[in-house]
Amino acid sequence: MERLLQVENLVTQYKTAEGMFSAVQGISFTVEKGETLCIVGESGSGKSATALSIMGLLPANGKITEGSIRLKKDELVGKTEEQLQRIRGNExxxxxxxxxxxxxxxxxxxxxxxxxxxxxxxxxxxxxxxxxxxxxxxxxxxxxxxxxxxxxxxxxxxxxxxxxxxxxxxxxPSLLIADEPTTALDVTIQSQILDLIDDLKEQMGMGVVFVTHDMGVVAEIADQVMVMYAGEVVEMGDVYSIFNNPKDPYTKGLLAAVPNVDDDSKNWLQGVNIHGESTASS
Amino acid sequence: MGNQQPLLEVKDLKKYFPIKSGILQRTKANVKAIENVSLRVYEGETLGIVGESGCGKSTFGRTVLGLEKLTNGSILFRGENIEGLSDRKLKGYKKDMQMIFQDPFASLNPRQRIGNALEEAFIIHTDLSKKDREKRVRELLVEVGLEEEHYDRYPHEFSGGQRQRIGIARAIALNPSLIICDEAVSALDVSVQARIIRLLIELQKKYKLTYMFISHDLGVVRHMCNRVLVMYLGTMVELGSSDQIYKNPIHPYTRALLSAIPRPVPGRKKNHIKLEGDLPSASNYPSGCPFHTRCPLAQEHCKLKVPEWREVEEGHFVACHEV
Structure with missing residues (x-):
C-alpha cells in the first residue's frame, strides 16, 4: 500500500482566557491509500481538533504548534492560506x-x-x-x-x-475527512450513507479519516482504529484487534459502555466502569 | 399484566398540526403527527417508544403530558379522562406526570441558581416553608448523585451528565408516578449515558416509577424497557415485550430498523435489510399502509387499505397485511 497521510507528533493548541490549552497533545498516525482510519473518543477527546488540523480549518484561536502533517510528500504545516486553498476541496x-x-x-x-x-x-x-x-x-x-x-x-x-x-x-480527492457525518441521521439513513462512503472509497481508492463517537459505526466501517482520550492516543490498531482484544482500560470501558442490541443479558450496565464525570471545562 | 389496571390509557389518539395559508389563514392541509395511537401503560413498567425522527414519538409524549392539545381521542390517567378537567384538577395530574428532556440546559434559566430552579416545583405544588423547601432540594441533589453544595451554582457550571441529573431531580421532585423520558440520554457520551440510565433504574425501584422511554437508540431501549412500541409516521407499527420485539420482530419496518443499527462487532457489515429512500412527509401522508412506499414486501393492496392492528402472540401486536 501507498502512504497517503503521515501525521507526526501533532500538537494543536487553543488560546483561551486562561492561557493555552492543548486539544491535541503530540499524536502520530498514518493513513494508507484505500484505507479507513476511524478516530473515536468521547466529546472533548480532541478527535475533531485532529480532523480540523489536517484540513487547516482550525478556528482563529487555534494553532498547530508542533509536529508535521504530510500528504503524500507534501508538508501541510506552515503552508499559507492560499496554498492550502488549492489543496482543500481538491486533494x-x-x-x-x-x-x-x-x-x-x-x-x-x-x-x-x-x-x-x-x-x-x-x-x-x-x-x-x-x-x-x-x-x-x-x-x-x-x-x-x-x-x-x-x-x-x-x-x-x-x-x-x-x-x-x-x-x-x-x-x-485522495483523502476524505468525515467528521461525525451520520450522527445527526436516523439509523436507516445512516446505514445507507455508511455503505455509500465505503463503496466510493473502494471505487476511487481514497483514504478516509472517519471521526465518530459510535463504536458500532467504527466496527462497520473502519480498517484501522485510533482511540483518543484527552488529546492523546490511548490505543491504535486494526479494527479486529481493537474490538476483540482491547489492551487499554479506556478502550475496554468504551466498548463495554456501548449497548449491543443483540446482547440478551441485562447486565450491560454492570460492565460499565469508566469512573468520574468530566466537569464543565473551567 | 393482563388484568391489571393501567396507569395510563390512551385511546385513538390523533394529533394534527394544521398548515394554514392565504390571507384568511384557512387550514389547507394537516400534518398528521399522530394517527390513531391506542396504548396502555401499566404501573411500574418501562415502555419504550422507538422510531426515526418525524415518527411522532416526541409529539406523543408531549400530548400525553398535555403540552400539546390533542385533535381526537382520549387520555385516561388512573381511569379518569384528563381532557376537559378543570385547571385545578389538572394541576394535580400534572404533578403526577413529569418529563425529562433531551437537553436540560435549554430548560434551565442560565441566570437562576440550580437550587432556586428546583425549588419552583415546591412553591407551585406544595405549601412547604422556605426552609423546608431548601432542605428538600438539597436532599434531591444528593438523591440524583450531585452534591448539596451544587445548590448555589449556575447551570453553566455543570457538565452534560450533571445537567441531566438536574433534569431528573426536577422530574422526581414531586414524587410523580409517571415520567416521560424524551431522548433523555441521547446527547450524552456513552459512559455518562450508562450511568444516567443506572440512576433512572435505581430511582424506579425506589419510588415505583413508571417510565415512558422515548428514544431512537434501540440498543438503550432493549436494556432499559419491559415493553417496546415501534412507531412509523405517527402510527403504531409493532408492540411487544422487549424479547418479542428484539428476538422475533415481525413487521418489515422493525426488522429493517433493527438490522440498520451498527453493531460493535467488526466484519459483519453489508448484510443489512436495505430500506430505499427517505421517510415520506407527514403533510403528504401515504394512503393505505403508511410504510408501503419503502416496504420490501409491499403489494398492491397495501396502497389501498390501512392494515389492522392484530395480536400475533400474547402481548405482541403488529400492523401489516403481509406478515
Missing part, C-alpha cells in the same frame, strides 16, 4: 456532521457542486453541470437534473448529506 475534502450548516442556504445545489469543479478543475459551467449530474447519480440521488435547481432546505437530512458527499468528491 483533501471534508464532510461535516450537520449538512444544513455546511451548505449555503441561498445558493442552489447545482451552484454549490459546480463551485469546486470550476475553481480547481477550471471547468466551464456547462462541463461542470454535466459532471455534477454524474456525481449526484453516483451518491444515489434520484432525478439529479431537477435537484441541481433546488435549494438545500428542499431536501431531507439524508439527501443533504449525500449532496455534501457529492461536493466533497467532486475533484476526486
Amino acid at each position: 483533501i475534502s471534508m464532510i461535516f456532521q450537520e449538512p444544513m450548516t455546511a451548505l449555503n442556504p441561498v445558493f442552489t445545489i447545482g451552484f454549490q457542486i459546480r463551485e469546486p469543479l470550476t475553481i480547481h478543475r477550471k471547468m466551464s459551467k456547462k462541463e461542470a453541470t454535466l459532471v455534477s449530474i454524474e456525481l449526484l447519480e453516483k451518491v444515489g440521488i434520484p432525478n439529479p437534473k431537477e435537484k441541481l435547481k433546488q435549494f438545500p432546505h428542499e431536501l431531507s437530512g439524508g439527501m443533504r448529506q449525500r449532496v455534501m458527499i457529492a461536493i466533497a468528491l467532486a475533484c476526486e
